[in-house]
Amino acid sequence: MTPDGAALLPRARHLVEQADHLVRTVRDADPTTVTLATPSESDPAVLARLLRLLDDAQLAVNLTCSDDGEPRADNSWTVTRCEPTSARWTVRLGAAPAPGGSDRPVRLSALRPRRGSPARPVLVLHHDLEPPQGERLHAAADAAGLSPALIRAKPPHIAFTEALAGRAQLLCTAAEARRHGLSWAPLADPPVRRGYRLAERDPLPAALADGPLRTPALQLLGAAVSAESDSPAPDTAESPGAEFPASESPGAGSPDRVTRRSKEQT
Template sequence: MDLLLHLRGFTAVADEMSVSEAALELGVDQPLLSRRLRALERELGVELVDRTRRQIALTPAGQALLPRARHLVDQADHLLRSVRRHERARFVIAAPAGCDPAPLARLVTLLEEAGVDVRLAGENPAPEAAAWTVEPCDPDAATWVTRLGAATAPGGDERPISLGALRPRRGGESTQVLALARDLDEPGGRLRRLADGAGIGPTTLRGAEHGLAVAETLAGRATLICARHEAVAYGLVWSPFIDPVLRGHRLVEQPPVPAPLAGGPVREQALALLGASVGAPVVAGVEVTGEAAE
């Protein structure tokens, strides 16, 4: 006899005080549940349910068994959940610092609903166990391309500007131009080359840690080159560059991947949300809508 199966039936009957309702709860036929209950009574040598009344009730033996039966059923359920959780490989996504958290949160929800046990990790260094790693690269070879612009203190103008508009003016007050290390140190030095071509030399353009760069910009002492989501998160005014000043990220994928992410709509939505987290509105022809696109 499957003792656990029969104890589960007994506890269901005790909860519902009805064999028919307990059968519905367990998804089995009523006659089958009745046979299991009688088989359990024969195995234990006692009556667990008083059937002489109009509404069934537990006998003293049934009342004594109930808490022990509940404990065994709960422990078995806990054991099954633990084993299944460990058997299911955790899907690790290594995302770069400064990602927009709203699309990342939607990505986690999407994957959990698809049955994927997901964990977010940082990029420095990316964990070896990461199945998906988002890493910087040249925009020409990127999975996602993010447009950069100039962030200034509140009260500024959001109209598109040229990169050259940030160069020092002869006889005018010079404003420091800051950029995040990820953009200044990108492969190929694209931003430095574009800045040099626009007349913004290394004495004007310098790298800064994100928090310090935002503080200097909020204080009105600097202009920060960054993506839109990195500016609006702190209340800065963001003006996109007319010039093609871009940041690139690519996806590095380590197989195997869970079935929902091997292809189809879940994968497309996941990649779109991951792209939106780095400021790219479109990936693989899938446009992000809702919060991620704002």
Template sequence: MTGRMDLLAHLEAYVATVDEASFSRAADRLGIAQPLLSRRIKTLEAHFGGLLFDRSRRQVATTELGMLLLPYAQDVLDRAERLGQAARSARQAQVRAVGVPAHCAPAALAGVIRAGTEHGITLGVRELPPQERVTGLADGSLTCALVRVAPEQGAFRVPLGLASAPPSDARVPEGAEPQGRRRRALHLEDLRPRRSRATGGERAAALPLLILTEDEVPYAYDRLVRAAARSGLPEGLIRSAGPAATALAETLAGRSMLLCAEPFARQHGATWAPLADASLHRGYDVQGTRRQRGAQDVPDWLVASLAGAAGATSAVPDPRRTGAPGEDAAARLAARG
């Protein structure tokens, strides 16, 4: 015998033969061919230096050595079974790290953790920048993650818009209306400076447009810069937001606008208007770590929960998918589960 796992297989053959008093029935019980079972018994007898069964009779009989060793063999198998159960319990209790965008609402992240608990899985939610989520999947430190993709290619989309100071501030961009009212979609050309009577007809300075780390992925940033240029916005208007707290302070004071999702703006008391250009929205896929062939996809209930936490409100139109193009992504994914 070459190892402990071989020993377990040989002991299983031995105990099953004692219980069944038949080589054929023992082989059927273990789901193996009878010649293989017989070879395991002979190998075990050679290892212990004596016969375990008397084969001279018509019915298989256990020898004295076989009866003497039987309780020890059963004990080894029982301990191996308990060891396996402990390993399964440990795997089920293991915290599975999930990578999500920074600045998700705490209540939404709590919903993700609660969904895991309901399915018997302990989830550890980690708020990370886009590239760190991709790296975490590659090195195995994350079990699954929300991965940024182009909005037209993602499983679901998160509309982006501009957060600004409350509407009492004269510099609120047109279309950014108070919460609860119908909001007109905002075009980037709406942000172009306009002539003001108070300044003798001179154009007022445009407010800086701040972007969070989540939207600094190269393709998204490039799209935004190109769209701003086509809209006639001043060069250099788009800037990195830096720390979120500083960006929010600047935005609520009316000194800038912040590109973000609606839940983030609402959470911090800012006015928000959606961008009309859907190509500037966030696209996401939920991807899992696949270290071996045959690994299962991320379960639908987790995909739906993460979609809600990210603020997904509309599915990407795709003729291969079911459901209307404007259908709520979280509800659609939940229905799949």
């Protein structure tokens, strides 16, 4: 380094530090990093489309799992399982492989062991046996004459392996069955659904709070957890700051928005 370079070095370092500070200040004033938390059964292909959409909009996204059920502490979208009657998205459960290979609705009673044939267990993914979902499922099985001993909760990789090997029936969604090459038929007595809710934690980037990116992003987010849903498409035209009508709760079709102020109050 020349004597002139040595003389300028402290000032040059100071200018670089000031430039970095300026960039951080702008980022803090207009947050563009979003934590996107979804349950483990979300469709990877659809989530990849959502990530590409957000990448094209130059939004930084931290993708994580929401199986602990708690909204994140930063600006985020968190999708968690919930009671279907208060869900933003629902998806129907069915039998895989489909009895007889037909995709027509099937009754739970059709999964009972045939006389003289070995009994095959009816496997259920762990989260579908958690209350209150598990209580409804057990009640439907009791009404269908299915022995409680036949209904067993298994981790996904074991449940799908047993179903693919023909050793068990599995209750899952159509998208999950298709992903693993299984035929599927919806349950019909009565339909059993899995529900999902959306929690939004402010501050969100303007493009996701009320901009044109919000509608397609929410559609993809819903499709990731309910690709075969028979529920209506989410209402993405709502105003993020609007009050919920008396007949509507944050979980019943509208996102549960959590502002920084409400976080501090709690």
